[in-house]
Amino acid sequence: MTKLRPPLSPAGALATIAGIVGWPAIVAKVHRAESTVRGWSDPDTTQSVTFDHMLQLDTEFVEAGGTYRPFLSAFSGASDVADARRSADAAEIADAAAQAARESGQAMAAGFNLLRSDATDDDFALAEREEAEACEAHSRFLQVIRSIRGRRRRK
Known part of the structure; x- marks a missing residue:
């Protein structure tokens, strides 16, 4: 069963990217173990994706046909909510x-x-x-x- 991820979160953004790019491509891009990368998408862990990886993965998503940048969108949306x-x-x-x-x-x-x-x-x-x-x-x-x-x- 798919785990629900909070909206406007890095975990949700990564899951969105994985849905288009795929986990193997993400693992190759960030040079981390698949368990580490999947851990970044788990809202129940304290692991988190780095800023540099967010930038790389947003770009990878756009290059794969995505029409926006999921991490940027999550950060911007969360900032708007906080404001x-x-x-x-x-x-x-x-x-x-x-x-x-x-x-x-x-x-x-x-x-x-x-x-x-x-x-x-x-x-x-x-x-x-x-x-x-x-x-x-x-x-x-x-x-x-x-x-x-x-x-x-x-x-």
Whole structure:
């Protein structure tokens, strides 16, 4: 049974090249044992193809009729995904920080109004409500920070 390889990975790119060029031609091109070369295409091992071999094999693929460079495409696609993830993280942080800042500002304004000599019970109720909303917004911001930090650690 064929092992599934992650998209946008060197293992997947090598398997694509092998599908057109063939394992024997790859082995001959890189001057490595077939077990080593096949190990490079196994996502469950720590073996990996070198940069120089990636360049050679991308060229071999194109020369064999391929219309793109699988390793270059995998690297480019993985970079695009990483950039999009960072952008999404940045947007999530910005939204949560903006909400926390907005709610903090409203809570502070309501709190300063309590210093007036004519502050009413309604003013105190408003300040309490605004402070509770600020605390919720800050808790949400803290959750976003921890979530994104956790995702980055798992990479």
